[in-house]
Amino acid sequence: MNIVKEGYKFIGAATVLAAAAYVFVSPYAAIVPGVLAAFFTFFFRNPKRIIPDDDTAIVSPADGKVMSVSDVEDDDFVKGRCKKVVIFLSVFNVHVNRSPMRGEIKLQQYTCGRFRPAYKNSVGFENERHMIGIDNGKMRITVTQIAGILARRIVSWVTLNDTLTRGELYGLIKFGSCTEVVVPDNVDITVKKGDKVVGGETIIGRIKK
Missing domain, CATH: 2.70.70.10 (Glucose Permease (Domain IIA))
Structure with a gap:
């Protein structure tokens, strides 16, 4: 599954926030930013598509x-x-x-x-x-x-x-x-x-x- 480049900063920021919350606060504090990172990965996906070979x-x-x-x-x-x-x-x-x-x-x-x-x-x-x-x-x-x-x-x-x-x-x-x-x-x-x-x-x- 490809991710479009515009999604990298959203995914990266949420992932860093989740990691920081996990290390410096608690595992529970990492849940929300972790879910956001997963959502951004899902949202900015670019799945492969089979394009019809039909000129009409x-x-x-x-x-x-x-x-x-x-x-x-x-x-x-x-x-x-x-x-x-x-x-x-x-x-x-x-x-x-x-x-x-x-x-x-x-x-x-x-x-x-x-x-x-x-x-x-x-x-x-x-x-x-x-x-x-x-x-x-x-x-x-x-x-x-x-x-x-x-x-x-x-x-x-x-x-x-x-x-x-x-x-x-x-x-x-x-x-x-x-x-x-x-x-x-x-x-x-x-x-x-x-x-x-x-x-x-x-x-x-x-x-x-």
Whole structure:
């Protein structure tokens, strides 16, 4: 099990605190920081994923639960009628984000905002968020990382003009959060509200031939 580098300081600090409490106070005093160290190790995990070898597949950018699937009248980047899939990530889900398809990043936009619970319908408009637009030459999509009530930092490992492969890691949202994917109308959505999805593995849509 890999751990993303952003988790090292959290795990290290909790581990040092647990060790110090054990040595200088008592074994009981080490329980809380020890549990925190275990939680941070669990939270910042980056498990290996098997990415579908299918050029028509749009994969989930995150682990979590599908909160909604809706139509969008227009999108400035995707253009025309679109479909949006919203995925909620609890603190128990893997929080690294993956690219839904192969393509080049042609849009990157960070927006400051509030920190409302990530399951609220309005968080995509009110909360802190980071959006990338991916273009593969034939179609465009957007993926938006949205902070939640506990998430206080959105981490991006990519920038404009970077090329991503399907399922490639591109970022992280620290603690409970939400991810939105907007795809053009020529994509058949294969998930529905309430479905559990796995980042990089679950196919959430297929491009119509």
